[in-house]
Amino acid sequence: MNIMVTGAGGMVGSHMVELLHAKGENVIGTYYRPTTDITELPKEIKMIECDIRYAPSVEKIIMEYQPEQIYHLAAQSYPTISWDRPYETIETNVNGTIAVYEAIKKVKELKKIDYNPMVVVACSSAEYGETLNQLEGSKIYVKETAELQPLHPYGVSKVGQDLISFQYFMNDHIRCIRARIFNSTGTRKVNDVTSDFTRRAIEAERTKIYELRVGNLDTRRAIMDQRDLVNALMLLAEKGTAGEVYNVSSENIYQMSDIVRMIEKQLGIKFKINVDSALLRPTDEKIIVGDVTKLKKDTGWKQNIPMEQTIADMLEYWKNK
Template identity: 70%
Template structure:
């Protein structure tokens, strides 16, 4: 079976393509456009094709040529802050790109009526938006039945992807899974707290100057390793109910001071902590955790990668990157 991963030039997509390739599911095709990861880091046995999902002809060519049995649609403009500056682009990539994938499946079916892939669409916890602010308690566990009230163009675009996938299932019987993804991290991740902390720690280690600049260390976040996320997506493709929606979220909540302690333990040296006002937020976000009961019942998934392992792998990743940049 051929498998297609759109957005394989991103953190999750690149790891997913490599994982599927390593376990021998079949020929894995990854598409990318303006990648956020270094493509040289991706296993060369993954077939990478440049493809802008905003152009339907390009998507039709890939799907029509390879007829993938599973399609993981991860290609997206995935930054909420960017969506305020570039709302047209965000909608174009996320909504029209999703339409392009499903329409390409329909066109492939015109030629090969028995073509019946499973399309897993990477949706987002950002779809819940204001609903999360209305729920009571400091720690909020949100179910898939929660009302969708996105608070930025990115969240709106993800609601669009979500509902488009549903309507293609209802009207065209294209099998799909709508995966609402919460916070994840891992190697190749950029611009999240775990990535920033581990990168700064490795820079301090290389300089033998053990100072770590941080924001609010009392903040708590539910964060999962990208490997647990990838495994959940694959399990949903195999065992999820077509047309249905599932949260994918960490069940473990970490305090940022605990992340720093894990880094210190891995490096073996205590850091001098400096609070950088520029890293402080005016208000702290509530702890948002996705209720994954439905995911676990459907697939047997559970969170397996401990944060200590994630931290170790990210530190090693940054060390390798720094060593490479030094020749």
């Protein structure tokens, strides 16, 4: 079947189109200012440049291919950047999502067919924001019913994306799954803690200057491997309930200092830690971890890849890069 992946130039999207292609699916990936090296992807994968904010381009692709599944991953996805570019963040994440749904409506109207794709939307744990700071003890595993109190423009944009998806489901009956994704990482990832630490560690190893620039090492995050995330999104497309929202989260919590220790152990290096004030956010969630009971119950998903394996793969990736 035809499957469309927006944001295929990102870390998750690039791995997703690669996996779908390996499975023999006819996958169409869109990209715009990719954050990964898309030349690493098999040349047989159809990759189309498309600014998700420009509705006619989105409409043209969906009209031509009429994908049966759409994984909408395209986004301005960095909270820190959203402070500097709030307009771009809102426009990309909210208006880009509207463009996808309006294109689906246009196919139905112009083609006069019962076009009924499943849209899996990459929403975010950043929607919960301050709510996460109010949870303690066993309640830190936030449920999908928790109040949305985002702490930065990125989180606000994801609330908008989430709710606009629900609106299109209720009013236009477009099947969609809202996946509130918690922290994930893996090869090709840039600008997150694990990718920054692993890249800087390899640079330090090569220069023999064993210093590591870091932000807040007390922050705790539930981080999952992108392969577990991609698997969850695919399972949701097949088994998830249309119109519903699902947390997609690791159940294993790591303090950022734990990540540093894992890197040191694998490289056999002890780093001098330098805290960079530029890497500290004005407000930050103390801990981010989701309750995935609903995801596991509806799809049978489970987390398979330990953080040690993820870090080993990322260190090897940066060595070769």
